[in-house]
Amino acid sequence: MLLLIDKPKGITSHDVVGRVRRIFNERRVGHAGTLDPNATGLLIVAVGRETTKTLGLITTNTTKTYIGEIKLGTKTDTDDSEGKVIEEKDVRSMSEKEVLTILDTFLGKQSQIPPIYSAIKKNGKKAYEQARRGIQIEMEPRDITVYSLKLLSFDSPILTVECEVSAGTYIRALARDIGEKLGTGAHLSNLRRTKIGDYSIENAVKLEELRKEE
Numbered sequence: 001m002l003l004l005i006d007k008p009k010g011i012t013s014h015d016v017v018g019r020v021r022r023i024f025n026e027r028r029v030g031h032a033g034t035l036d037p038n039a040t041g042l043l044i045v046a047v048g049r050e051t052t053k054t055l056g057l058i059t060t061n062t063t064k065t066y067i068g069e070i071k072l073g074t075k076t077d078t079d080d081s082e083g084k085v086i087e088e089k090d091v092r093s094m095s096e097k098e099v100l101t102i103l104d105t106f107l108g109k110q111s112q113i114p115p116i117y118s119a120i121k122k123n124g125k126k127a128y129e130q131a132r133r134g135i136q137i138e139m140e141p142r143d144i145t146v147y148s149l150k151l152l153s154f155d156s157p158i159l160t161v162e163c164e165v166s167a168g169t170y171i172r173a174l175a176r177d178i179g180e181k182l183g184t185g186a187h188l189s190n191l192r193r194t195k196i197g198d199y200s201i202e203n204a205v206k207l208e209e210l211r212k213e214e
Helices: 013-024 055-059 096-104 127-132 171-182 207-212
Strands: 002-007 029-032 040-047 064-072 074-076 085-088 108-112 142-155 158-165 186-196
Touching: 002 013, 002 207, 013 029, 013 040, 013 207, 029 055, 040 055, 064 171, 096 142, 096 171, 108 171, 158 171, 158 186, 171 186
Parallel strands: 040 186, 074 186
Antiparallel strands: 002 040, 029 040, 064 158, 064 186, 074 085, 108 142, 142 158
């Protein structure tokens, strides 16, 4: 069985898997496409031996669509709102026209340096675990594609965008790089995933509703 879950804020993707295991009394449960604890939205969960085998097919070369809020003028060490503020700038003079011009430059194939605070393994250990211990690590760039990047609103210092990106793209890193190009610095303040390939959040069930239908 394949479930489309609308993950709430404040829990990990692994927490969702744990709850599904308890609800269905099934040990073989997996998920496709990890969401950070503070991100919400579509999480694909497979229940049962045969279905979990298909998860790799679902995520390979599959685009993902997000709605993200980017806060200009504030850089953090994690590139999101959970991190320590490392730089602040005044962005009151920033115009929507300037923002639109910069967003257009992020369309297409490009290289992206993942956040240091990520689950990517470096020297056999997760990068964020080493970063938390103060170990200096260098992240290698990876090839990504931004298929679309639309400005939904700009209410300084917050700009809200909708983007469709290739698998492996970090929206936190995209927010960071947008801030760098604007010369203001930025971090991702909110994130919601709305699509994974042909799967849409419109067909997802909220986790609390899934418990009610146990």
